[in-house]
Amino acid sequence: MRFKKLNEAYIVRLDRGEKILEAIKDFCNKNQIKCGYFFGIGSLDEAELAHYIVNNKKYTSELLKQPLEITNLTGNITTMDNEVYLHCHITLSDVNMEAIAGHLKEGVVGATCEIILTELNGTINRKYEQKIGLNLLDL
Amino acid sequence: MRFKKLNEAYIVRLDRGEKILEAIKDFCNKNQIKCGYFFGIGSLDEAELAHYIVNNKKYTSELLKQPLEITNLTGNITTMDNEVYLHCHITLSDVNMEAIAGHLKEGVVGATCEIILTELNGTINRKYEQKIGLNLLDL
Amino acid sequence: MRFKKLNEAYIVRLDRGEKILEAIKDFCNKNQIKCGYFFGIGSLDEAELAHYIVNNKKYTSELLKQPLEITNLTGNITTMDNEVYLHCHITLSDVNMEAIAGHLKEGVVGATCEIILTELNGTINRKYEQKIGLNLLDL
Numbered sequence: 001m002r003f004k005k006l007n008e009a010y011i012v013r014l015d016r017g018e019k020i021l022e023a024i025k026d027f028c029n030k031n032q033i034k035c036g037y038f039f040g041i042g043s044l045d046e047a048e049l050a051h052y053i054v055n056n057k058k059y060t061s062e063l064l065k066q067p068l069e070i071t072n073l074t075g076n077i078t079t080m081d082n083e084v085y086l087h088c089h090i091t092l093s094d095v096n097m098e099a100i101a102g103h104l105k106e107g108v109v110g111a112t113c114e115i116i117l118t119e120l121n122g123t124i125n126r127k128y129e130q131k132i133g134l135n136l137l138d139l
Numbered sequence: 140m141r142f143k144k145l146n147e148a149y150i151v152r153l154d155r156g157e158k159i160l161e162a163i164k165d166f167c168n169k170n171q172i173k174c175g176y177f178f179g180i181g182s183l184d185e186a187e188l189a190h191y192i193v194n195n196k197k198y199t200s201e202l203l204k205q206p207l208e209i210t211n212l213t214g215n216i217t218t219m220d221n222e223v224y225l226h227c228h229i230t231l232s233d234v235n236m237e238a239i240a241g242h243l244k245e246g247v248v249g250a251t252c253e254i255i256l257t258e259l260n261g262t263i264n265r266k267y268e269q270k271i272g273l274n275l276l277d278l
Numbered sequence: 279m280r281f282k283k284l285n286e287a288y289i290v291r292l293d294r295g296e297k298i299l300e301a302i303k304d305f306c307n308k309n310q311i312k313c314g315y316f317f318g319i320g321s322l323d324e325a326e327l328a329h330y331i332v333n334n335k336k337y338t339s340e341l342l343k344q345p346l347e348i349t350n351l352t353g354n355i356t357t358m359d360n361e362v363y364l365h366c367h368i369t370l371s372d373v374n375m376e377a378i379a380g381h382l383k384e385g386v387v388g389a390t391c392e393i394i395l396t397e398l399n400g401t402i403n404r405k406y407e408q409k410i411g412l413n414l415l416d417l
Contacts, residue, residue, distance in 0.1 A: 002417035006313060006398040007286075008146075011354075013415040016332065035145060037178070037255045039315070041352050041367040043330060049236050052182060053206045054155065054250040062236050067331045071367040071379035072211045072230070072350045074180050076150075076253055087253065089180040089210040091230050091238060091350070091369050091379060097327050097340050099238035099369060099377035101210035101230060111332040111410050114354055114365065116315045120145040132250050137152040139141035147285075174284060176317070176394045188375050191321060192345045193294065193389040201375050211350045211369070213319050215289075215392055226392065228319040228349040230369050230377060238377035240349035240369060259284040271389050276291040278280035 001027060014042070014113040020073070021086055021106050024115070028077055028084045035120040038088075040073035042113030047092060049102030057133035064100065067110055068092040071099070077117075080126040080135055140166060153181070153252040159212070160225055160245050163254070167216055167223045174259040177227075179212035181252030186231060188241030196272035203239065206249055207231040210238070216256075219265040219274055279305060292320070292391035298351070299364050299384050302393070306355055306362045313398040316366075318351035320391030325370060327380030335411035342378065345388055346370040349377070355395075358404040358413055 001023050003012045010031070014023050024038065047068055050061040075088030090104040127138040140162050142151045149170070153162050163177065186207055189200040214227030229243040266277040279301050281290045288309070292301050302316065325346055328339040353366030368382040405416040 002415070004400075004402060004417050006400040006402075009315075009396075009398055011398075011402055011415065011417065013417050016410065037148075039178070039317070039352055041354070041365065043332070045332075049232075051206070051208055051232060051234050051236060052250055053234070054182070054184075055206070060234055067329070067333070069329055069367060069380050071369045071381075072352050074178055074211050076180070076255065087180065089208060091210045091377070093327075093329060093379035095329050095331070095338060097329060097378050097380045099230070099240070099379040100236050101232035101238040101377070102208050102236045103210075111330055111412055112414050114415060116354065118148075120148055120150075122143075122145040124143060124145075124150055132155065134250055136251050137141070137150065137253055139143050139150065139152050176287075178317070188371075190345070190347055190371060190373050190375060191389055192373070193321070193323075194345070199373060213317055213350050215319070215394065226319065228347060230349045238369070238379070239375050240371035240377040241347050241375045242349075257287075259287055259289075261282075261284040263282060263284070263289055271294065273389055275390050276280070276289065276392055278282050278289065278291050 008118055010117040012115040012117055014109045016109055018109045019106055025084050025086055033119050034079050034123050036077040036118050038075050038115050038117040040113055040115035042070045043110035044068045044070060044107045045110040046108040048105040050105050051102050078124045078126050085126055147257055149256040151254040151256055153248045155248055157248045158245055164223050164225055172258050173218050173262050175216040175257050177214050177254050177256040179252055179254035181209045182249035183207045183209060183246045184249040185247040187244040189244050190241050217263045217265050224265055286396055288395040290393040290395055292387045294387055296387045297384055303362050303364055311397045312357050312401050314355040314396050316353050316393050316395040318391055318393035320348045321388035322346045322348060322385045323388040324386040326383040328383050329380050356402045356404050363404055
């Protein structure tokens, strides 16, 4: 994990073997970032994706172990119980350029991962909502 | 629809059953936002996608009724005939993590939808261009 | 290529037949933009995508000649050897709304392409890293 701050944006590079969400959460904690959003491109060696069905409140998940391009990583940074909370979705492509996508549970960086992270001043908390079964933005 | 403004960004939460484009357009009207862009993640219960072929100026469209993760929503806000005009594309994934994508005609929110919307000062209009058959940015 | 600057964002319109990366690079050179990032939606008539396997340091690539929606274009602007360097990934969809994605080598605009490009003050260089086989961000 390396970074540079330009204007209000952090340009972050993650390296081979790093776990994306773990690394971003760690980065937020070290830099006292409590709210913001990020975008990225790069590649993964491994990804765990999830898909949620609100009707039965159940996640299905899939673990992929293969070289995958990250064609888009989109996430937001909020807090829950005073801890940094990341919510992140990802679009990947396999060797045949077929796209695979979902809620990102975790991903292990392949060649590199380049992220633009923007900090917002203020805080937004999450709160569990029984009816939906998820931790929603408490706005 | 709930929101909070931090810096120049609006953090917007859409809830189950809300129509994404209708809700964002309504939000822009109420907050006098005439130009900007937005990104989002979340899920849909229903989506109508379109694909345009410029050679014959024809749209094909597809209505999906199933639980879909929004892995990326990318859109811009401009004006046409003094009305807010949204142009938005979307990447979705189904229960098998297969990605489905296209021009978003409308989508009905599933569990939740989290959007970061940035306002730009100024206006950009659209104008119908006969040769292309679409309302293009009038820059 | 037409554009308008609002706040720190350039709103860029590319027209039918223009090459996306060539046009953005040209735009950066003319406007002395050395660092930043961009997002876009639109459509392509032709795309050349690549997929990199870090273990053997080999790219596979695929040339698509068909009408494709750009559901998300995500890229960053840095420099290498004092030249503007673009790194850009793309998510596309075909007439059946199936998503195709990868590292963008080049794309030829279909109906239109609408890009929001944000300039960052400062510079970030790239450096070839032997172990990975790619030009990584030199942070």
